[in-house]
Amino acid sequence: MQTSISLLAATLYGACAVLPADRRRAIAFGVAIGWLLHGIALAMDVLSPLALRLGFAVMLSATLWISVAVYWLESRNFPLDGLRPLVLPCAALAVLLPIVFPGTVVSLEGKPALFSWHVAISLLAYSTLTIAAFHAILMALQESKLHTRSPAAFGGGWFAAALDRLPALLTMEKLLFRMIGLGFALLTLTVLSGVVFSDQLFGQPVKWNHKTIFTMLSWFMFGLLLVGRRWRGWRGKTALSFTLSGFATLLLAYVGSRFVLEVVLHRGLA
Structure with missing residues (x-):
């Protein structure tokens, strides 16, 4: 389930990265859905009862997840379409990294x-x-x-x-x-x-x-x-x-x- 969600998020990011700039509504909608799916996959990977799963891949995925949010919000006020070919492909790769490098579970007890x-x-x-x-x-x-x-x-x-x-x-x-x-x-x-x-x-x-x-x-x-x-x-x-x-x-x-x-x-x- 988590792998499927991650793949779908990566696909949406990749598609939005190559869409023509005049498809602004489609890009905004696709990025928003991809970001939500990315967040769900990230939460499923990181959060568990009384523990966190952490590692370099999870950190990169979380970083690009928040970065996509910053890009999406700022692009509503400024013409930042030039960021799209940089941020979205990196986010597409980052959302898949925890599948390959799952990291280590850190207990929160105590x-x-x-x-x-x-x-x-x-x-x-x-x-x-x-x-x-x-x-x-x-x-x-x-x-x-x-x-x-x-x-x-x-x-x-x-x-x-x-x-x-x-x-x-x-x-x-x-x-x-x-x-x-x-x-x-x-x-x-x-x-x-x-x-x-x-x-x-x-x-x-x-x-x-x-x-x-x-x-x-x-x-x-x-x-x-x-x-x-x-x-x-x-x-x-x-x-x-x-x-x-x-x-x-x-x-x-x-x-x-x-x-x-x-x-x-x-x-x-x-």
């Missing part, structure tokens, strides 16, 4: 309610910064296209048309910093809850392992970007570089460690 909130806030922070990274990639491509004289440099066709449909760079930049600001606030809550309440959450003091270090480094990079934006007017390539570098660091902290443990070393969650 864990405080704060543990579930910590996990939820972490996923929200990660997902918001994921869509910000997608957005930064589009901005880089959009800026490159503006400075490229040859129309054939981007191959023409649907890809060039998708870039042309994006809002002006200044509008895109405002959207980027809105998402980074929200993601940074959620990441701050994640770091604070993980450090201050480590004993209650994990039953041990905070461990300065690679995950903690990469998370703190990512938090510092996004915080520095927001400070630089506020006091130095950072924008353009500087903002894009910080966004992508901060996201790559966060990716190593959350997904990279799970991938190494589960796929490379064949170990469960610690």
Whole structure:
């Protein structure tokens, strides 16, 4: 049942990714149904009585599920069709990953309610910064296209048309910093809850392992970007570089460690 729902969600995402841009209602409806099915499959995979199933594939699936929601909501106010060929194919792949890499069951017995909130806030922070990274990639491509004289440099066709449909760079930049600001606030809550309440959450003091270090480094990079934006007017390539570098660091902290443990070393969650 869960596999069938995941396959149907992936099919809807894939179909909506290739539909013509003028089929806006069909795209919005298809994405909404795919998102609901994705959420059902994700809930069936993650939730069980007094336990959670977690792993790198589940985390990626949850991230893209929330990212699709952000894309769908923002596209109602801004012409963000250029995000569609990036977000939806990735979501189609992510919804299928837990079938291949199911992860490990983590018991909730004896864990405080704060543990579930910590996990939820972490996923929200990660997902918001994921869509910000997608957005930064589009901005880089959009800026490159503006400075490229040859129309054939981007191959023409649907890809060039998708870039042309994006809002002006200044509008895109405002959207980027809105998402980074929200993601940074959620990441701050994640770091604070993980450090201050480590004993209650994990039953041990905070461990300065690679995950903690990469998370703190990512938090510092996004915080520095927001400070630089506020006091130095950072924008353009500087903002894009910080966004992508901060996201790559966060990716190593959350997904990279799970991938190494589960796929490379064949170990469960610690």
